[in-house]
Amino acid sequence: MQKFIFTKTPNLVFEAGGIKKVSNIVSQFGKRVLIITDGVTLDATGRWEEIVRILNQASIAFYHTMLQGEPTPDFVDATTNRFREKNIDVVLSIGGGSVLDAGKAVSAMLTQDVSVTEFIEGIGTAILDGKKLPFIAVPTTSGTGSEATKNAVLRRVGADGFKKSIRHDNFVPDIALIDPELMVSCPPHVTAACGMDAFSHLLESYLSPRANPITDALAYSGLSVLKDNLISACSTGTSNVDVRAGMAYAAYLAGITLANAGLGVIHGFASVIGGLFDIPHGVVCGTLLGSSTRKNIAALKERDPEGTGLDKYARLGALFSGKPYQGSEKTVLVDAFTEITYKWTDLLEIRRFSDYGVVDSDVDKIVEKTKNRDNPIELTQQEIREIFIERM
Amino acid sequence: MQKFIFTKTPNLVFEAGGIKKVSNIVSQFGKRVLIITDGVTLDATGRWEEIVRILNQASIAFYHTMLQGEPTPDFVDATTNRFREKNIDVVLSIGGGSVLDAGKAVSAMLTQDVSVTEFIEGIGTAILDGKKLPFIAVPTTSGTGSEATKNAVLRRVGADGFKKSIRHDNFVPDIALIDPELMVSCPPHVTAACGMDAFSHLLESYLSPRANPITDALAYSGLSVLKDNLISACSTGTSNVDVRAGMAYAAYLAGITLANAGLGVIHGFASVIGGLFDIPHGVVCGTLLGSSTRKNIAALKERDPEGTGLDKYARLGALFSGKPYQGSEKTVLVDAFTEITYKWTDLLEIRRFSDYGVVDSDVDKIVEKTKNRDNPIELTQQEIREIFIERM
Numbered sequence: 001m002q003k004f005i006f007t008k009t010p011n012l013v014f015e016a017g018g019i020k021k022v023s024n025i026v027s028q029f030g031k032r033v034l035i036i037t038d039g040v041t042l043d044a045t046g047r048w049e050e051i052v053r054i055l056n057q058a059s060i061a062f063y064h065t066m067l068q069g070e071p072t073p074d075f076v077d078a079t080t081n082r083f084r085e086k087n088i089d090v091v092l093s094i095g096g097g098s099v100l101d102a103g104k105a106v107s108a109m110l111t112q113d114v115s116v117t118e119f120i121e122g123i124g125t126a127i128l129d130g131k132k133l134p135f136i137a138v139p140t141t142s143g144t145g146s147e148a149t150k151n152a153v154l155r156r157v158g159a160d161g162f163k164k165s166i167r168h169d170n171f172v173p174d175i176a177l178i179d180p181e182l183m184v185s186c187p188p189h190v191t192a193a194c195g196m197d198a199f200s201h202l203l204e205s206y207l208s209p210r211a212n213p214i215t216d217a218l219a220y221s222g223l224s225v226l227k228d229n230l231i232s233a234c235s236t237g238t239s240n241v242d243v244r245a246g247m248a249y250a251a252y253l254a255g256i257t258l259a260n261a262g263l264g265v266i267h268g269f270a271s272v273i274g275g276l277f278d279i280p281h282g283v284v285c286g287t288l289l290g291s292s293t294r295k296n297i298a299a300l301k302e303r304d305p306e307g308t309g310l311d312k313y314a315r316l317g318a319l320f321s322g323k324p325y326q327g328s329e330k331t332v333l334v335d336a337f338t339e340i341t342y343k344w345t346d347l348l349e350i351r352r353f354s355d356y357g358v359v360d361s362d363v364d365k366i367v368e369k370t371k372n373r374d375n376p377i378e379l380t381q382q383e384i385r386e387i388f389i390e391r392m
Numbered sequence: 393m394q395k396f397i398f399t400k401t402p403n404l405v406f407e408a409g410g411i412k413k414v415s416n417i418v419s420q421f422g423k424r425v426l427i428i429t430d431g432v433t434l435d436a437t438g439r440w441e442e443i444v445r446i447l448n449q450a451s452i453a454f455y456h457t458m459l460q461g462e463p464t465p466d467f468v469d470a471t472t473n474r475f476r477e478k479n480i481d482v483v484l485s486i487g488g489g490s491v492l493d494a495g496k497a498v499s500a501m502l503t504q505d506v507s508v509t510e511f512i513e514g515i516g517t518a519i520l521d522g523k524k525l526p527f528i529a530v531p532t533t534s535g536t537g538s539e540a541t542k543n544a545v546l547r548r549v550g551a552d553g554f555k556k557s558i559r560h561d562n563f564v565p566d567i568a569l570i571d572p573e574l575m576v577s578c579p580p581h582v583t584a585a586c587g588m589d590a591f592s593h594l595l596e597s598y599l600s601p602r603a604n605p606i607t608d609a610l611a612y613s614g615l616s617v618l619k620d621n622l623i624s625a626c627s628t629g630t631s632n633v634d635v636r637a638g639m640a641y642a643a644y645l646a647g648i649t650l651a652n653a654g655l656g657v658i659h660g661f662a663s664v665i666g667g668l669f670d671i672p673h674g675v676v677c678g679t680l681l682g683s684s685t686r687k688n689i690a691a692l693k694e695r696d697p698e699g700t701g702l703d704k705y706a707r708l709g710a711l712f713s714g715k716p717y718q719g720s721e722k723t724v725l726v727d728a729f730t731e732i733t734y735k736w737t738d739l740l741e742i743r744r745f746s747d748y749g750v751v752d753s754d755v756d757k758i759v760e761k762t763k764n765r766d767n768p769i770e771l772t773q774q775e776i777r778e779i780f781i782e783r784m
Binding site: 001003004005006007008009010011012013014015016018169172212213214216217218220221225242245246249253324326327 | 393395396397398399400401402403404405406407408410561564604605606608609610612613617634637638641645716718719
């Protein structure tokens with residue numbers, strides 16, 4: 001067994017209708033809560049009124065701020081400055097990955113007196129001391145897994161733009177409250193993109209050379225549940241709470257495994273493309289799922305046919321196709337898995353890069369910058385190019 | 393998917409030779425550490441001198457206290473009183489489950505000013521607020537899983553004796569440092585008893601009706617690693633660090649799964665017997681492994697033949713026997729598993745209750761008090777009696 005580290009996980013409350021316990025959960029930390037939402041999702045379903053009523057009944061004082069789009073350093077600084085003197089006991093985010101990341105950053109920066117930019121990896125030079133206010137993450141989408149991770153991604157747009165993280169072990173949320181009922185209103189195309197994000201997190205962390213036995217067990221469990229629910233969540237099962245629970249479970253485990261095992265070439269692309277184009281992260285991941293799988297498998301067959309990478313693809317082929325792992329040809333299993341990744345990308349109508357305005361002259365700069373750290377095999381620039389071009 | 397909660401896990405550092413990083417790990421929390429050991433194990437191997445040297449090099453001031461046997465409320469109170477004014481930054485336990493539980497309790501009680509007895513479940517009436525000093529757990533045996541759990545078991549002997557816990561989500565160790573090199577010196581009979589403890593934790597939590605998909609994944613992973621290492625760790629592999637790593641991994645996951653899924657009839661017995669007799673906990677668990685498995689399976693066949701309990705026993709039969717799960721008769725698989733539990737109990741020379749002075753007239757009071765909460769099926773008093781008598 002190789003050495004590994006495995007970062008602490010949140011206290012997880014996984015319960016359909018669990019949002020009704022929000023006042024009990026907040027009360028563990030105090031009576032003054034700062035709530036961050038996207039200002040739309042909860043209003044549209046009447047959930048916001050319900051939450052306000054529950055908090056009022058429990059005499060919990062709350063402040064509320066809204067985030068549109070992705071969190072910027074300016075948003076974090078402005079929010080922090082606005083609420084610093086309010087004696088906040090705990091920060092609560094209810095929303096998608098952006099809202100959760102925003103809350104995670106704000107809960108940390110409420111204990112600091114400089115701009116968050118100082119702490120952003122590769123941008124600032126200050127060292128985080130891990131201090132933060134308690135933070136409760138309530139996801140309303142099943143994708144990023146931010147409710148399980150220790151980093152918050154912030155984005156600055158423009159000429160000096162970036163998309164980078166603040167990160168500390170202590171930033172793992174104190175509580176993740178996962179209520180699949182909150183996901184029922186998520187529209188199919190968002191569910192699909194988020195689901196593909198979770199799928200690629202589980203897949204790439206399972207295949208990572210930095211995987212350890214714990215991430216292997218959790219990624220495999222997440223994939224086995226995702227397999228039964230992803231297509232359904234975007235079609236006939238949209239309003240089925242059990243189906244939504246399956247996707248929420250998969251996305252949560254994906255957050256844990258990506259943080260502990262790392263990710264491969266799909267996320268190498270995503271980190272470059274995210275800084276250049278306005279394409280939903282889940283679409284970037286989903287559209288590359290088939291071509292990256294095919295290219296990885298071809299490279300493994302050629303350069304590491306007896307390694308764990310190909311064996312793990314075979315196990316996934318067995319899991320996703322229902323064929324037995326013992327007694328099946330490895331080649332049959334890996335081909336079955338590749339086929340499913342393409343089929344699902346089609347079924348979920350994940351669009352191509354050209355649909356978002358990426359043109360041929362962009363290819364070079366994307367491919368040059370794309371790294372494949374923690375990919376099951378090191379790919380050549382040519383292989384990376386081919387993965388991308390196939391999805392132009 | 394049923395609702396569930398899953399308590400946070402420690403920051404885990406799993407590394408052969410990791411003890412050499414003890415000063416880095418302690419330094420995260422400060423420069424003054426209280427160390428608890430059993431005063432024997434580390435001395436015998438020269439490890440203690442090494443640790444002292446490492447701490448001195450890093451200018452970390454340390455206090456050291458020793459625990460013989462199991463921790464009592466008196467030990468916790470005396471230690472707390474002795475070190476309360478020393479401005480301790482962090483508590484570090486290096487030892488077996490008793491030493492870890494002692495450190496866990498002391499790290500909590502250093503922030504309180506009453507006796508720990510006030511907080512013991514079923515004994516005291518005070519409510520824990522979760523305050524504690526940071527606590528680092530370094531196990532030297534692979535058994536209790538205390539390095540992963542939120543409770544500390546304390547024991548008072550005598551007429552008003554008890555064996556009960558203080559417990560709080562916050563008492564999960566901040567860091568678990570698992571260094572399998574520290575386990576190499578553990579003698580075979582202790583390794584066997586501890587290993588049977590871990591085995592029964594994984595088994596009973598896997599089979600628990602309160603199991604959830606995360607505990608299932610982790611328990612199965614732990615069992616699959618334990619299967620390859622338990623017998624070896626007590627025989628030819630005693631000094632093999634990889635084998636010790638496997639057992640350390642299994643015991644750690646067992647701590648996580650028992651805390652989140654609960655345990656069955658074996659631990660129902662253990663909690664009663666632990667208050668009455670001086671029998672190592674791992675021996676109680678190990679000696680009951682075969683008879684409880686046989687009885688549980690018979691009861692499931694009779695009263696719940698299509699439930700998850702029997703199916704899970706069949707999956708374990710496949711795992712432990714190497715027979716394929718798909719395509720094998722369930723009955724063949726569950727019988728294979730039962731056979732292995734008996735065989736291993738013999739191989740590891742786990743003794744019977746009568747060897748420890750338990751006599752026929754003790755049976756009634758033991759059986760009457762034994763509960764089978766979180767057992768895969770509710771057993772009758774008669775069935776519980778038969779499990780026990782078989783191992784007299």
